[in-house]
Amino acid sequence: MSILVVAEHDNSTLKGATLNTVAAAKAIGGDITVLVAGANCADVAEAAAKVDGVSKVLAADNAAYEHQLAENISLLVAEIGKEFSHILAGATSNGKNIMPRVAALLDVAQISEIISVESADTFKRPIYAGNVIATIQSSDAIKVITVRGTAYDPVAAEGGSASVESVASVQDAGLSSFIKEELAVSDRPELTSAKVIIAGGRGMQNSESFKMLESVADKLGAAVGASRAAVDAGFVSNDMQVGQTGKIVAPDLYIAVGISGAIQHLAGMKDSKVIVAINKDEDAPIFQISDYGLVADLFEAMPELEQQL
Amino acid sequence: MKILVAVKRVADANVKVRAKADGSDVDLANVKMAINPFCEIAVEEAVRLKEKGVATEIIAVSVGDKSVQEQIRTALALGADRGIQVDAPKDTQPLAISKLLKAIVEKESVDLVIVGKQSIDGDNNQTGQMLAALAGMSQATFASELIFEDGKASVTREVDGGLQTISLNLPAVVTADLRLNEPRYASLPNIMKAKKKPLDVLTPDDLGVSVAPTLITVKVEPPAERQAGVKVESVEQLIDKLKNEAKVI
Numbered sequence: 001m002s003i004l005v006v007a008e009h010d011n012s013t014l015k016g017a018t019l020n021t022v023a024a025a026k027a028i029g030g031d032i033t034v035l036v037a038g039a040n041c042a043d044v045a046e047a048a049a050k051v052d053g054v055s056k057v058l059a060a061d062n063a064a065y066e067h068q069l070a071e072n073i074s075l076l077v078a079e080i081g082k083e084f085s086h087i088l089a090g091a092t093s094n095g096k097n098i099m100p101r102v103a104a105l106l107d108v109a110q111i112s113e114i115i116s117v118e119s120a121d122t123f124k125r126p127i128y129a130g131n132v133i134a135t136i137q138s139s140d141a142i143k144v145i146t147v148r149g150t151a152y153d154p155v156a157a158e159g160g161s162a163s164v165e166s167v168a169s170v171q172d173a174g175l176s177s178f179i180k181e182e183l184a185v186s187d188r189p190e191l192t193s194a195k196v197i198i199a200g201g202r203g204m205q206n207s208e209s210f211k212m213l214e215s216v217a218d219k220l221g222a223a224v225g226a227s228r229a230a231v232d233a234g235f236v237s238n239d240m241q242v243g244q245t246g247k248i249v250a251p252d253l254y255i256a257v258g259i260s261g262a263i264q265h266l267a268g269m270k271d272s273k274v275i276v277a278i279n280k281d282e283d284a285p286i287f288q289i290s291d292y293g294l295v296a297d298l299f300e301a302m303p304e305l306e307q308q309l
Numbered sequence: 310m311k312i313l314v315a316v317k318r319v320a321d322a323n324v325k326v327r328a329k330a331d332g333s334d335v336d337l338a339n340v341k342m343a344i345n346p347f348c349e350i351a352v353e354e355a356v357r358l359k360e361k362g363v364a365t366e367i368i369a370v371s372v373g374d375k376s377v378q379e380q381i382r383t384a385l386a387l388g389a390d391r392g393i394q395v396d397a398p399k400d401t402q403p404l405a406i407s408k409l410l411k412a413i414v415e416k417e418s419v420d421l422v423i424v425g426k427q428s429i430d431g432d433n434n435q436t437g438q439m440l441a442a443l444a445g446m447s448q449a450t451f452a453s454e455l456i457f458e459d460g461k462a463s464v465t466r467e468v469d470g471g472l473q474t475i476s477l478n479l480p481a482v483v484t485a486d487l488r489l490n491e492p493r494y495a496s497l498p499n500i501m502k503a504k505k506k507p508l509d510v511l512t513p514d515d516l517g518v519s520v521a522p523t524l525i526t527v528k529v530e531p532p533a534e535r536q537a538g539v540k541v542e543s544v545e546q547l548i549d550k551l552k553n554e555a556k557v558i
């Protein structure tokens with residue numbers, strides 16, 4: 001088996017999702033090559049070479065790859081990937097954008113968000129918002145796969161000593177161009193890798209009251225998340241949404257505040273180790289999956305929590 | 310501008326679908342079916358583009374057995390002009406679906422395809438990207454805003470870090486995210502009118518596409534169940550439990 005892992009990065013740092021993806025590649029077994037496609041991304045290639053279990057790094061450094069435009073990157077990945085038995089990327093917004101395109105170019109299926117490797121051709125993945133787990137077997141020559149990060153503990157970022165080879169091929173489809181980016185800046189940990197998350201829902205009523213969650217988050221070193229209702233209502237930004245169509249998280253502790261517990265929200269957080277729900281409605285469905293439930297008005301409970309921590 | 314929207318028939322978003330006890334399939338007996346929520350958003354966006362005078366015609370297509378005509382009629386009631394059912398097995402996979410859509414895109418000379426970002430049954434998140442690759446078109450996934458100017462589409466996308474805006478050459482494929490718009494309800498007169506709108510039926514053979522799958526589902530099973538825990542009486546007790554029992558803070 002030979003596995004190509006497409007690195008997740010921002011041209012300067014290698015993102016944690018890559019380490020979870022390499023862990024899945026190890027579960028398949030075989031030689032692991034990491035592709036770093038970007039612009040002025042030599043630091044990333046160097047970091048990837050140190051990742052435990054990686055035997056080779058391919059660095060495709062060109063302006064055409066700077067913004068991870070799907071049309072360009074997918075041509076490159078398909079070209080390089082045809083020599084491999086498996087092509088893997090994290091199930092991040094970037095991985096989801098690129099990998100189906102890669103699969104179609106190679107005329108094979110794509111397997112989304114695997115949570116387990118049963119064998120080199122058989123994988124488990126959640127369907128129906130995680131209410132059903134399907135075991136899927138592929139007869140394609142090349143398996144193109146995205147990996148759900150929360151299902152795999154990251155491999156060590158240090159310890160490897162892979163060779164770095166540069167890729168000469170430049171794929172510029174000329175179909176799309178980057179205009180701008182508005183990225184959220186925060187000193188708090190990233191949602192998908194945070195050990196503790198405190199998330200607010202429609203019950204928060206406005207963006208002002210999310211400050212209560214932020215103060216608690218700062219005391220716990222936590223990330224702040226939200227339900228779709230809170231995002232739709234404009235309380236917080238879209239990158240904070242947890243759920244079937246938002247981010248999938250599995251921290252040690254997830255505190256849901258003013259969140260009812262719809263199927264689509266649970267899909268994103270029910271694999272958390274310990275779940276706490278704070279809700280004034282004692283029949284809220286979120287209590288059915290919570291380890292600790294507190295029936296209370298959040299506007300009283302949150303200041304108390306902040307004070308007592 | 311001619312727009313193609315792809316709509317999928319799925320179990321209603323409010324239904325908690327379960328695996329059958331023998332693990333052979335999911336249990337959809339007596340389950341309410343609906344148009345995939347993301348597809349509804351795709352249709353709404355197309356209709357708004359027509360209302361703004363940007364689009365001239367909207368074709369709604371669905372791949373599946375005869376029952377998907379119901380979802381095509383819903384799209385027609387929401388404002389699509391005509392429908393196409395591609396009569397294929399209901400579990401046809403994204404690669405085959407995108408090949409069928411590509412054939413229709415070429416046959417109809419479509420300028421813009423809007424699909425949902427994800428079907429809520431298979432949670433695949435693939436079809437739009439695959440179609441774009443096969444047809445050599447530009448793509449913008451997870452769209453939350455779509456603007457046309459100077460023969461290009463400027464699309465804002467919901468990405469992990471926040472928002473990204475890209476510019477697409479046409480023809481293009483856009484996949485709709487939840488915040489692209491809020492779909493309208495179909496009015497009764499429009500539901501009546503939709504019954505008279507044209508709906509063609511094509512087969513994969515007509516389109517020259519093989520729909521044979523390369524993935525098989527070996528089995529389905531329920532996820533690990535979580536047990537409900539305890540209710541605590543106060544914030545103080547909660548903190549005590551988290552510190553001393555769960556040991557997570």
Ligand SMILES: Cc1cc2nc3c(=O)[nH]c(=O)nc-3n(C[C@H](O)[C@H](O)[C@H](O)COP(=O)(O)OP(=O)(O)OC[C@H]3O[C@@H](n4cnc5c(N)ncnc54)[C@H](O)[C@@H]3O)c2cc1C
Pocket residue numbers: 200201202203204226227228229230241242243244245246247257258259260261262263264265268278279280281284296297298299322346347429
């Ligand atoms: C296709 C699709 C995809 C979706 N994807 C997602 C997704 O990814 N993530 C997601 O979260 N949702 C998603 N949803 C939406 C989901 O179905 C729910 O609508 C949403 O999760 C509800 O958010 P909520 O719990 O914050 O709001 P509500 O359901 O309105 O619940 C608010 C809760 O706050 C409580 N509350 C109110 N005031 C107080 C107070 N003062 N003190 C304490 N408690 C209070 C109430 O008792 C209630 O339980 C999706 C829906 C669809 C159809």
Ligand SMILES: Nc1ncnc2c1ncn2[C@@H]1O[C@H](COP(=O)(O)O)[C@@H](O)[C@H]1O
Pocket residue numbers: 314315316317318345347348351370371372373403406423424425426427428429431432433434435436437
């Ligand atoms: N059987 C189908 N018929 C029509 N459109 C489909 C079908 N399957 C998927 N699509 C389209 O592709 C989108 C993404 O689906 P998926 O790739 O399955 O997550 C859906 O929202 C639809 O717009």
